[in-house]
Each structure stands twice: as structure tokens, then as C-alpha cells.
Amino acid sequence: MPEINLDFIKKRRKSLGISQADVAKKLKLKTPEKYNRRENGEYKFQAVELPLLAKVLEVGIEDLYK
Structure with a gap:
């Protein structure tokens, strides 16, 4: 099973200047x-x-995997 690339997700979010709170809100997390x-x-x-995460990070879903 493919593994999620957490380093990529964190770096991409930071490069876009998006806070974790912003992503949480868009993913409908409490x-x-x-x-x-x-x-x-x-x-x-x-x-x-x-x-939803791929959309927020402006990447394809496949980019979220290692």
C-alpha cells in the first residue's frame, strides 16, 4: 500500500503560507x-x-504519496 509523504505535505503547506488551522478548517476537522x-x-x-488536502495544497492526489 502506498505511503503518505508527510514531509512533502508539511513543506508544501508552508511554502503556500497556509496554517495548520486553515487546513484543519478546510478538512472540516474540529x-x-x-x-x-x-x-x-x-x-x-x-x-x-x-x-480535499490535495486541493488545498494545489497538487494532484498522487503527489501526496511517496
């Missing part, structure tokens, strides 16, 4: 901490979140 845990690998991104 708190920025929930996004932070995903980005840091404590929790896995849900499959339904990946298309």
Missing part, C-alpha cells in the same frame, strides 16, 4: 490539533480527506 497529529504521523489521514 481543531487544528487534529490536523497537526495527522501531519506529524500520529494519526493517519482518512481516505476522504485526501482529495
